[in-house]
Amino acid sequence: MDSEQFREFGKAAIDLIADYIDNIRKRDVLPSVEPGYLVDVMPENAPEKPEDWKDIIQDFNQMILPGVTHWHSPRFHAFYPTGSSYASIVGNILADGLGVIGFSWMSSPACTELEVVTMNWLGKLLGLPEEFLNCSPGRGGGVIQGSASEATLVGLLVAKDKIVRKLLQDHPSLDDGDIKKKLVAYTSDQCNSSVEKAGLLGAMKMRLLKSDSEGRLRGEMLKKAFDEDIAMGLIPCYVIANLGTTGTCAFDPLYELGPICNEYDVWLHVDAAYAGTAFICPEYRHLMKGVELADSFDFNPHKWMNVNFDCSAMWVKDGHDLIKAFDVQRIYLDDIKTETKIPDYRHWQMPLGRRFRALKLWTVLRIYGAEGLRSHIRNHISLAQHFARLVRTDDRFLVEPEPSMGLVCFRFKQGDNVTKTLLERLTKKKNVYMVAGSYRGRYVIRFVVCSRLTNKDDIEFSWNKIKEEANLISSEEIHIKNNMLKLNHIENLTLCEKSK
Amino acid sequence: MDSEQFREFGKAAIDLIADYIDNIRKRDVLPSVEPGYLVDVMPENAPEKPEDWKDIIQDFNQMILPGVTHWHSPRFHAFYPTGSSYASIVGNILADGLGVIGFSWMSSPACTELEVVTMNWLGKLLGLPEEFLNCSPGRGGGVIQGSASEATLVGLLVAKDKIVRKLLQDHPSLDDGDIKKKLVAYTSDQCNSSVEKAGLLGAMKMRLLKSDSEGRLRGEMLKKAFDEDIAMGLIPCYVIANLGTTGTCAFDPLYELGPICNEYDVWLHVDAAYAGTAFICPEYRHLMKGVELADSFDFNPHKWMNVNFDCSAMWVKDGHDLIKAFDVQRIYLDDIKTETKIPDYRHWQMPLGRRFRALKLWTVLRIYGAEGLRSHIRNHISLAQHFARLVRTDDRFLVEPEPSMGLVCFRFKQGDNVTKTLLERLTKKKNVYMVAGSYRGRYVIRFVVCSRLTNKDDIEFSWNKIKEEANLISSEEIHIKNNMLKLNHIENLTLCEKSK
Structure with a gap:
């Protein structure tokens, strides 16, 4: 690959990444693949002959992207954030270029x-x-x-x-x-x-x-x-x-x-x-x-x-x-x-x-400035507070402990099993990604504001998904309870009949 | 920085790197700076306000590049190679983009x-x-x-x-x-x-x-x-x-x-x-x-x-x-x-x-193919052999041990001090960069074919710089010897005069 091809390949990659970030909300945060998905479809051997960069871009889109967990999606609330920014990506291009x-x-x-x-x-x-x-x-x-x-x-x-x-x-x-x-x-x-x-x-x-x-x-x-x-x-x-x-x-x-x-x-x-x-x-x-x-x-x-x-x-x-x-x-x-x-x-x-590595630190410090970094942090913390307020409007839930930085821990008042069910079901649906934690021996869901792109609408989107799933669980439980009550009622009736 | 600015900044960085590599032979392999050069000229604090990406590119060219040792210059023969390629740089852009x-x-x-x-x-x-x-x-x-x-x-x-x-x-x-x-x-x-x-x-x-x-x-x-x-x-x-x-x-x-x-x-x-x-x-x-x-x-x-x-x-x-x-x-x-x-x-x-990290490995394996990687290795080894042949045409030098892979060790037959002087002077002149080694207790110069860009002309360029410096040392030594002989002659004459 000569420098002219690199200019094409490199710029195509820049556009690919810009497009990816611009459209990241359209994707589920978690991928719909099973273990072995990529191993099964990839060739068993490295190519013998050099390949065209366009084929790589195509395979990246068709094979790699479907297997990615989107850490920079505003619906990613698991673990803690992992950093990424345009400034940092370019800093690293310069570092790799000098090598x-x-x-x-x-x-x-x-x-x-x-x-x-x-x-x-x-x-x-x-x-x-x-x-x-x-x-x-x-x-x-x-x-x-x-x-x-x-x-x-x-x-x-x-x-x-x-x-x-x-x-x-x-x-x-x-x-x-x-x-x-x-x-x-x-x-x-x-x-x-x-x-x-x-x-x-x-x-x-x-x-x-x-x-x-x-x-x-x-x-x-x-x-x-x-x-x-x-x-x-x-x-x-x-x-x-x-x-x-x-x-x-x-x-x-x-x-x-x-x-x-x-x-x-x-x-x-x-x-x-x-x-x-x-x-x-x-x-x-x-x-x-x-x-x-x-x-x-x-x-x-x-x-x-x-x-x-x-x-x-x-x-x-x-x-x-x-x-x-x-x-x-x-x-x-x-x-x-x-x-x-x-x-x-x-x-x-x-x-x-x-x-x-100092190059990416340098580009980030300069592109954001101290002001930009402060407002990024303050924004995340205020979004976490906003999420906590939303959870507190719903009296099925408890926020505990007090939110700290970009992290909010919450759980069903009803108990650990329901909280666990909620998290498992949300993870299966792949729209919102959170992970479990524990606080004073109780199972809690950790909700972290992670993506630098996150805004108030995103927080509300995530909260709505959580609430929808909680509603489903609640209605199923009511349904089960009603059925149990009905069964009890029938049993009682039967007993009454028998005792007559 | 929004995605549109990133497209500009990123593509400018791609062009900068392509231009850097295209013109790398025009630079001395070693920089002409003293310790503290950058610390002294950089601001003492991070900027308070966000800065323009164009200023970063400008500072990179004016402040960073003059302090870089060019590991991918074909005149870099120190240590062992460190890898870099267009394929790998793009692989890393994709990795950083997904983050x-x-x-x-x-x-x-x-x-x-x-x-x-x-x-x-x-x-x-x-x-x-x-x-x-x-x-x-x-x-x-x-x-x-x-x-x-x-x-x-x-x-x-x-x-x-x-x-x-x-x-x-x-x-x-x-x-x-x-x-x-x-x-x-x-x-x-x-x-x-x-x-x-x-x-x-x-x-x-x-x-x-x-x-x-x-x-x-x-x-x-x-x-x-x-x-x-x-x-x-x-x-x-x-x-x-x-x-x-x-x-x-x-x-x-x-x-x-x-x-x-x-x-x-x-x-x-x-x-x-x-x-x-x-x-x-x-x-x-x-x-x-x-x-x-x-x-x-x-x-x-x-x-x-x-x-x-x-x-x-x-x-x-x-x-x-x-x-x-x-x-x-x-x-x-x-x-x-x-x-x-x-x-x-x-x-x-x-x-x-x-x-x-697998992404850059993947792009390199595909862009080169097994064939491309084999020819890269064989080319480096044959260039090292070529260098060894050149050294052996000059009977002041000894190649020892036998060249292995892309490495050739050589020294002045005359002794360790002269070899050391040669390396020190070449390093000071900054055109060619090699480091010392030792073999069977003798001080040797390690010459490694490092850059993926290296061709036969580059090897001959480096050899000529080495030979020129060796010639200078030899002529100075002859000069010193002659002077010593002259001094001895004068002393002898003086003694003869006195003894008369």
């Missing part, structure tokens, strides 16, 4: 430096304490990781390395393996599965501590756990605080957890994967009160900030901790040494290779 | 299934044993990881999990932590830094065993290491064989390592990051003889196969090993259970989230 790998400054100076610049911009937008920023005098700085999962694991590995180094320095007779098996990580029972997985991958015991009735990990509970473990000869090493839990978007109080972590010299990592974006709006920053006590902070612009996956923004107070944990030098990686504050990002992450 | 996250089948069926299909295609193209493929009757299958680093770490964690589970089952009284600290991983001293880093991250002792004079890890050496460690009470757990080492592109003999790993029940992972692509050509498959004895195999289509980073293709013989190691269930991830062979890929990898 550089930025493991050292020299391997592409712009790749490293634009990351420094945009991570400074972003940290300031969020109101993070200065010491997390590369532009401050200390050793702090930001880095783009692939996912919050990866950031949690990076934090864990660095915390482990740091504590092991310290203990070995203080007590040279200790055995490295003996220390490692005593280390413990802590988080709340509301943590994302990726947090638990970080413990699994990083081979550290992970305690999921009981959250309070509002889904928050409290300081007292953490302190108790530390003390218990220390009494048993274990070593508290790493705490993951959740700002915006996956289940109900609860916020752990950093101002309680921070002082305890600092007192016990335990690494505090903040996972604000979804909700972190909201800190661009000053009115939500009170939810991260105490963040200055953390060692690392991570959120996903690729969730709520309209940047395409993957772009997880992580800041640390001391970049040297990362370098010490991750540095493996080689002759072919020998780089110019500088006295500047420009990091060699390969020492700030697990893999060696890295793409020019 | 789905494929952690379960339901979260986007096409995302999971196209990965199954293309990984089957690719495995067959490489001639991998059937048991690695999802389309075979067993539990094998392929998965796209982010990088070879990640794949090596995934293999290590799974091998660790498997051996710990087995030992705990056989000896329930053993302690999990005590087992883990005894586990050992093995690879050759020629391994990539990412392999060593996997040991660091996965907290497993990693022995870098001495390679033979050709840079290969031999069976005898591995067996000896196993026996030594077992005698010391340690437990051999994981071996990483390198097919195409980073330094000199040496191939470990799998037919020697495999039987030993199988005998000792140790997980054998094959890292063919760069050279794996060559197995699409049947004439190179002898270099992976014994691959049927491995447990996992990984190579990077994002290196030599023209797919953009990140796309690392990993196959395992038993997917259940991965699922056991990585499964963390949650209510919101509750998925339909199927009896099909369609995997839930989140259990096959470390992070929870995953992009639709």
Whole structure:
């Protein structure tokens, strides 16, 4: 394929995507395919001869699109949003076009430096304490990781390395393996599965501590756990605080957890994967009160900030901790040494290779501006409030807990089984997609405002679909009850007859 | 930004990239910037108001491009290639446009299934044993990881999990932590830094065993290491064989390592990051003889196969090993259970989230076809041979070891210092970019055919730049020698005068 064909193919793809987004409301949010649908129709072997790009576009439309779950449909309310925007797509075209790998400054100076610049911009937008920023005098700085999962694991590995180094320095007779098996990580029972997985991958015991009735990990509970473990000869090493839990978007109080972590010299990592974006709006920053006590902070612009996956923004107070944990030098990686504050990002992450991900962050920050991002967040939150109001007009339903950010949890007052039936039936009908959660032991439906395209009409569309299905269930139940009553009546009559 | 503006912005980016590639030979391969160049000129804060896309394109041209190292320039001969192609760029536009996250089948069926299909295609193209493929009757299958680093770490964690589970089952009284600290991983001293880093991250002792004079890890050496460690009470757990080492592109003999790993029940992972692509050509498959004895195999289509980073293709013989190691269930991830062979890929990898990376693999396989990929590989290898012939016409130089794949290592016969000077001066002149390596203790220059655009003229251009610089060095040396001789002569004369 030469550059002229690329211009045609690339522009056709741009139009395809623009058309797809323009018409996304016409599609069911969930696809009507069965497992194996694509495996069954695709050829068994790669083509031997080069093929025409037009055939690819055609197959994309006919074979791929029917099997897609439309995450950017305004009727997608499952999980949390995944970011995408026109600005981000173009940022990635530029990155792919350059196709550089930025493991050292020299391997592409712009790749490293634009990351420094945009991570400074972003940290300031969020109101993070200065010491997390590369532009401050200390050793702090930001880095783009692939996912919050990866950031949690990076934090864990660095915390482990740091504590092991310290203990070995203080007590040279200790055995490295003996220390490692005593280390413990802590988080709340509301943590994302990726947090638990970080413990699994990083081979550290992970305690999921009981959250309070509002889904928050409290300081007292953490302190108790530390003390218990220390009494048993274990070593508290790493705490993951959740700002915006996956289940109900609860916020752990950093101002309680921070002082305890600092007192016990335990690494505090903040996972604000979804909700972190909201800190661009000053009115939500009170939810991260105490963040200055953390060692690392991570959120996903690729969730709520309209940047395409993957772009997880992580800041640390001391970049040297990362370098010490991750540095493996080689002759072919020998780089110019500088006295500047420009990091060699390969020492700030697990893999060696890295793409020019800062470009899509840059295009999003510029195309939206701080104002545009704030109004995007505020709009989503107000749409969630609107949805909650609609649910509350219907006295069969309960909204619980209070809506948080773009998430509303609700359930039938009648009980878990009916709520579950409602969700299952809606999923089968494919117009609206939500997933289950649990709150205080009850089965709830999680409704999240996800798509950047969502407006009030969309929310009302989704609510109407939910109500229609609820009406069907209610009328069936009345029908069943009536039948039961009739049956009872007949039985009673029969009994009366018999007793006569 | 609405869809109409996106059509303009996106198409402008397509043209920018096409123009960039069309004119890439006009640029120096290395940029003329100093550390901090971009940080110094960029604004300190993100813009408050939304900006025009045309300003972004302008800044990209004026600020970003001057700081780029041009990995796709035919004068880039450093490291190993990083993949990029028009086909891949468009595949990624489609993926970003859909913006789905494929952690379960339901979260986007096409995302999971196209990965199954293309990984089957690719495995067959490489001639991998059937048991690695999802389309075979067993539990094998392929998965796209982010990088070879990640794949090596995934293999290590799974091998660790498997051996710990087995030992705990056989000896329930053993302690999990005590087992883990005894586990050992093995690879050759020629391994990539990412392999060593996997040991660091996965907290497993990693022995870098001495390679033979050709840079290969031999069976005898591995067996000896196993026996030594077992005698010391340690437990051999994981071996990483390198097919195409980073330094000199040496191939470990799998037919020697495999039987030993199988005998000792140790997980054998094959890292063919760069050279794996060559197995699409049947004439190179002898270099992976014994691959049927491995447990996992990984190579990077994002290196030599023209797919953009990140796309690392990993196959395992038993997917259940991965699922056991990585499964963390949650209510919101509750998925339909199927009896099909369609995997839930989140259990096959470390992070929870995953992009639709199969799309770019699909577009590359179709736009090139097997034929196109084979001719790309053969062309690069023949260009490397051509370069080696050119170097050999100059008797100041030595090509050593024999060129392997697209890599030629060479050095001045005169010694390491002159070779180093040559590389440093060429790097400073920025026309040609190569990096250093070492072979049998000698400093060598690694010359790799990297860009998919490279032709014979480009190779001759690079060779001429090298020769010119070598000529300069030689003439300066002659000049210095002459001066030294003159000085000696004068001194001698003076001495003679004095002694008179």
